[in-house]
Amino acid sequence: MTDKVVVITGGSRGIGRATALAAAGRGYRVVVGYASNKAAADEVVAAIEARNGKAIAVKCDVAEESDILKLFEAADKFGTLGALVNNGGIVGRSGVRVDEMSAERIQRVMAVNVTGSILCAREAVKRMSTRHGGKGGVIVNLSSIAAKLGSPNTYVDYAASKGAIDSFTLGLGLEVANEGIRVAGIRPGLIDTEIHASGGEPDRAHRLAPMVPMKRIGQAEEIANAIIWLMSDEASYVTSATLDVTGGR
Ligand code: NAP
Numbered sequence: 475m476t477d478k479v480v481v482i483t484g485g486s487r488g489i490g491r492a493t494a495l496a497a498a499g500r501g502y503r504v505v506v507g508y509a510s511n512k513a514a515a516d517e518v519v520a521a522i523e524a525r526n527g528k529a530i531a532v533k534c535d536v537a538e539e540s541d542i543l544k545l546f547e548a549a550d551k552f553g554t555l556g557a558l559v560n561n562g563g564i565v566g567r568s569g570v571r572v573d574e575m576s577a578e579r580i581q582r583v584m585a586v587n588v589t590g591s592i593l594c595a596r597e598a599v600k601r602m603s604t605r606h607g608g609k610g611g612v613i614v615n616l617s618s619i620a621a622k623l624g625s626p627n628t629y630v631d632y633a634a635s636k637g638a639i640d641s642f643t644l645g646l647g648l649e650v651a652n653e654g655i656r657v658a659g660i661r662p663g664l665i666d667t668e669i670h671a672s673g674g675e676p677d678r679a680h681r682l683a684p685m686v687p688m689k690r691i692g693q694a695e696e697i698a699n700a701i702i703w704l705m706s707d708e709a710s711y712v713t714s715a716t717l718d719v720t721g722g723r
Pocket residue numbers: 483484485486487488489490507508509510511512514534535536537560561562563564586616617618619661662663664665666667668669670672679
């Protein structure tokens with residue numbers, strides 16, 4: 475058990491929500507970031523408080539640097555930062571080829587998935603690094619198995635953004651390895667969340683389930699469990715590494 479603060483971007487729904495609940499169960503004080511769905515974030519906070527946990531909801535579109543600064547200021551008031559989960563992420567419309575993609579779409583995917591994650595990590599390192607007087611901590615970055623598959627004819631821009639996250643996990647982990655901070659990534663496979671609907675294909679995960687070696691899609695809690703393990707001291711020698719959690723896909 476810890477009483478440290480974990481900041482979870484996109485903690486309002488899906489994998490972030492499951493991670494928020496699991497982290498609260500380990501004693502973390504949870505900062506639930508959300509982009510626009512305040513009701514969902516408030517529900518997560520209420521669920522944590524109902525189990526005698528501590529949580530706050532903070533609006534943060536990670537494409538906005540000013541929102542990120544406010545997110546971490548709120549975390550500072552809540553306690554000592556011990557972990558960041560860079561979870562908030564988006565896909566563009568599914569089924570759009572690169573030769574049809576708008577610059578705006580590509581820039582938005584990169585701004586949220588890549589720049590947002592790097593800026594959040596910057597703020598976390600400033601607080602957790604022993605180089606800056608901090609007490610150490612953990613950063614977990616949400617990648618995707620799309621980084622390895624490339625997602626042709628689906629969303630290559632999204633796959634490329636997660637490839638960038640894999641390089642970021644590697645590089646940042648090495649940069650701060652001797653400063654008390656571990657950095658790790660997760661590549662989820664097909665997980666049962668609303669992200670597929672946001673890409674215009676609500677049934678995508680279920681449709682592709684037969685292609686998964688385990689013949690099923692994953693649940694958000696199964697990703698949260700891996701994130702929680704990476705955050706824990708049981709993963710004390712894990713850094714600069716990214717774990718596939720895909721049912722074999
Ligand atoms: P989801 O169900 O669509 O939930 C997305 C979460 O991210 C929500 O809490 C949302 O906040 C937040 N969010 C959206 N845009 C944001 C922004 N601009 N700034 C900050 N937060 C933002 O997604 P999910 O499936 O849980 O995915 C979570 C992470 O796992 C993502 O990084 C995704 O790429 C990755 N992943 C998911 C799958 C999968 O199959 N589900 C597979 C591989 C990787 P609001 O509630 O306010 O909208």
